[in-house]
Amino acid sequence: MTQLTLRRRGLGRLALGLPAVAAGLAPSAGRTQARYPELWRMGAVLNLSGPTAAQGADFRAGLEFAAAQWNARGGLGGTRIEIIFEDSAAQPARAVTAAQKLIQVDRVNVLANVYSSPVLAVVPITDRARVLQISAGATSPRLVGISRYFMTSVANAALEAEVALAFAKQAFNARRVSIFYGNDDFGTGMRDAVRRLWPAAGGTIVEDEGVDPTRADLAAVSAKLAASRPDAIYMALSGASIGAAVKQLREARFTAPILSHQGFESRDLFSVAGSAAENSFWTSSSNPEGGPQEAAFVAAFRQAYNRDPAIFVRTHYDLGMSLFEAMARMRQQGQDWTAENIRAGLLGLGTFTGVLGPFSYREDGTALRELDIRTYRRGEAAVHLSAAEIQQRGIFDFGARRT
Amino acid sequence: MEAYILAVLAMAGIYAMLAVSYDLAFGYAGLFSVAHGAFFGIGAYAGALSMLNLGLPFPLALLAGAAAAGLVAAAIALPASRLEGDYLIVGSLAFAVICHELMLNLTEVTRGPMGIPGIPPPSLFGFDFDTPWLQLLVILAVLAVIGLVAWRIAASPYGRVLRALKDDPTALEAAGKSVRRRKLEILTVSAAMAGAAGVTYASYVAFIDPESFIARTSFVIIVATVLGGAGTLWGPAIGALVIWCVPEALRFAGIPATLRGPLNEIVYAALLILIVMLRPEGIAGRRRLRTRTETGTTTTASTTTPAN
The missing domain is CATH 3.40.50.2300 (Response regulator)
Structure with a gap:
């Protein structure tokens, strides 16, 4: 797990961060990613504080665990995965600045988000930046067909x-x-x-x-x-x-x-x-066929986190696994990892079997389970x-x- | 990077509006209310609904939001102006909770917890202020108007009356000024400004829901005001900038995601404690020097000439 993804930058960046925010002078942490970079970054805007922080910890663990498993087997055809987590406290206003930071500073082109309110607040930003927003926690009927750049992996x-x-x-x-x-x-x-x-x-x-x-x-x-x-x-x-x-x-x-x-x-x-x-x-x-697969997942998760995976760990694990599977296939087919292509890749997965069973992404951004x-x-x-x-x-x- | 910094500055600007408007009621008149977040929400809903349902342009929606928040504040201030101290805090908290419940449950109007999406960006004569720079420009313009109005009020004789209301309401009453009337007036003006901030917020984020206007929002405004220096107007604006920039700066500190969320809350608390301990006047507050009188008692005096 320690290989995974959490950035260990020096505390000195804290000192750089404030003036950077104030004056706009900080260099970008990332640039447009090469076609198949050594390290591919995605963002996640989660509720890591506030009254629903316990659920946020499950969301994070699910995504982290999926990335860790892919990284352990060599990443996406040689590209390691890094997930940059930012806290929104489930507040739309905080989600907006967190999403802007991930898109503008970290240059991610895939952004995970949860709950319908932060997702809706971020939709105009991801649409404008042409960044794919994915979710395994937003189920509001209002999200059906809301954007070409939004997809969810859970049943509406x-x-x-x-x-x-x-x-x-x-x-x-x-x-x-x-x-x-x-x-x-x-x-x-x-x-x-x-x-x-x-x-x-x-x-x-x-x-x-x-x-x-x-x-x-x-x-x-x-x-x-x-x-x-x-x-x-x-x-x-x-x-x-x-x-x-x-x-x-x-x-x-x-x-x-x-x-x-x-x-x-x-x-x-x-x-x-x-x-x-x-x-x-x-x-x-x-x-129906997930018995052994689920048992292996539970055992591996328990070993890594010393606890059983709750339902929200599973939903986000499936979200991460389906995303990485689609991207790995795209690499095999020589397709660029643009937001539009990744969306098409998720749709092209057909029926994907996760630990919560088979599901498929649909054109309207929802998933059929x-x-x-x-x-x-x-x-x-x-x-x-x-x-x-x-x-x-x-x-x-x-x-x-x-x- | 540019759009991110603009987004942080935009949110800081909106909270600066809130902190400046709150400073009029709290810093000048000494009215410790925790309902400012509720007035922010009333303005946001009134503005958003007037733009979406009535097709009002942004400037008129801004006035509608300010008017709605001001009217509600006036209606509430009639009974609340009898309250002071702890009772005003409790009364205003009850009002904030009621407002949140109404936003949640008046689903035919507010759409309840589903919120209102698709709020248009500010526009004037058909020109949309829909890029990050233009949106920030609008926010700074609204902030400038609010700041100017607040400054005019604070610098006028009426501002001296507000200070007297804070320092010695009994003396004010004895001087023939109605304390209740002044309380009602300043709560209304302060809330109207918060309402205008709400419309600006709704138009900037393009989505509002009741969770954006919970009691915590009021506490953030109070922290910004105290941090910056209550009773100075520009101090609370600085406080709002600090409140928004410090958590954003923490995003660059390489702190694990598991700690960063709770750390934000700890940083808020630590900043507040430090300010209260080391500089109770706030960042921009007038420095007070301890002087010893001839009789040996300790008094305080400002290093700058008092405004009035």
């Missing part, structure tokens, strides 16, 4: 909601659904998707309630949602509150199924909710219906979306 929120609702309709004959969402861009994006999709499928939205996703005291909202007597509740929460929400819903005597998304599956949730998490069903990236329905039983998470079974039973046709 709307797709996850669509699969979960189709499952609820067929498996439980659900008609009345309530929504329990976090009042952030992810939660409201999910809420809007459910509000749009469920009535279109002939169902009724009985109630929807938004909560501060950092709060754990959700008893009043849980009781209100339980009292609406829905056939199922779609839970569009993420982060620390989700375990408390599940537990308090069950304490409010809500016994019907809880539907949710990929972020539902976490050790923290199961430790907080315990058996209350039973009769919950969530979508998760399908990984086949999804399993998972559940919690006997103290652990397990596949309830695989993507193949979902397809066979006519619940959802993933093939039709692969365009």
Whole structure:
């Protein structure tokens, strides 16, 4: 891991940095990169401080680990990978200056970013500089087709909601659904998707309630949602509150199924909710052939970081691995690593199998991932219906979306 | 490199507007409010919505944002002008929290947590100020106007009244001046300036969401003001420059990414502590010398002639 990427420049640069910023006299740290340089740099604007810094550490570890593995096997056909991380604290204003620094000073032409708000703030900058912005954490429906220079490797929120609702309709004959969402861009994006999709499928939205996703005291909202007597509740929460929400819903005597998304599956949730998490069903990236590959990834990550890879480590690992795979192929084909070519390279990957399963990039900047329905039983998470079974039973046709 | 430096200077310029406007209320009138970030947000939303929905040009949007923030401040200041000291801090914090909740939940107006993207750059008579240099020019122009207005207020007899409001409101009341009215007026003017800064920010970043206007934003403004020197106007502008440039300079220090984020917060705190300990007047504050009177008691005096 120590080979990887973190720049070790002298503290003297701190002294240079301030006058440079003030006077604009500092020399550029990089120039236009040669066709296949010895060292290829990409940037990452992550939330390394602030209330979501713990997630930011996972994002960073996933990207770092992917780069480290490629570097360990010789890099991109001989070119080592360096990732320059900058902190945005998940604030759009900070993301803007961080992105400008990475593009103007470090001369990166690929920039990883997370969360919809910083991504949206940086889109005009990356568009102007013709830099490819990639993400494994921005899922807002507003990002669909927003720019030629933006691509995400995670399923759009709307797709996850669509699969979960189709499952609820067929498996439980659900008609009345309530929504329990976090009042952030992810939660409201999910809420809007459910509000749009469920009535279109002939169902009724009985109630929807938004909560501060950092709060754990959700008893009043849980009781209100339980009292609406829905056939199922779609839970569009993420982060620390989700375990408390599940537990308090069950304490409010809500016994019907809880539907949710990929972020539902976490050790923290199961430790907080315990058996209350039973009769919950969530979508998760399908990984039918990923057993040994995933086991090897987990073992290697554990050895490097002395901890298990959380879901956000995996999403960013897949983002990095798919990017580097596309670039390695481009080099074999003699293509330059311009932002436009890298975008085409990602699209040209077809179906890429990562540790979270196969996925493919799409022209509109989103990714298609086949999804399993998972559940919690006997103290652990397990596949309830695989993507193949979902397809066979006519619940959802993933093939039709692969365009 | 050039665009990066311009971006840092642009953000520092916007925060300089905020710090200068806050200095009028805090540095001159002694009103310690933590709602300035909320007024910044009100202006940003009003300006962005007026540009996107009403098609107002930037100068009119600037006025609309300033007017919206000023009107809300006036409405809030009516009851809040009865408060002082700790009570004003708590009251203004409550207002800031309410504002944030409204920005989150008035989704039909603000689009909630999804934010408002696609805000156009400043334009005048069909000419778009859409390059980094031109955008910085606009920001400096707005900063100059805000600075000029603030300076005129501070240097006028009204500015002396504000200082008296800070130093001895009872004496001011005894002199026949309405303390409540002065508080209401200066909070309104200060908020209107923050609103104008909000419109400039929205037009520069092209995207706003409620998380950009949380209580932390107010604290950054307060730190910039204290750091630069409250009650000097140009000191807080320097404070804003320091607040934005120091974390950017840290990006060049070769510090591992795991440490750089938390280090930013530590640097803010360390700067504030150092300033409070070593130079409580702030970077640009008037130096005070300890002098011993004939009776042996210690008093302080400014090295420069007091403004009024």
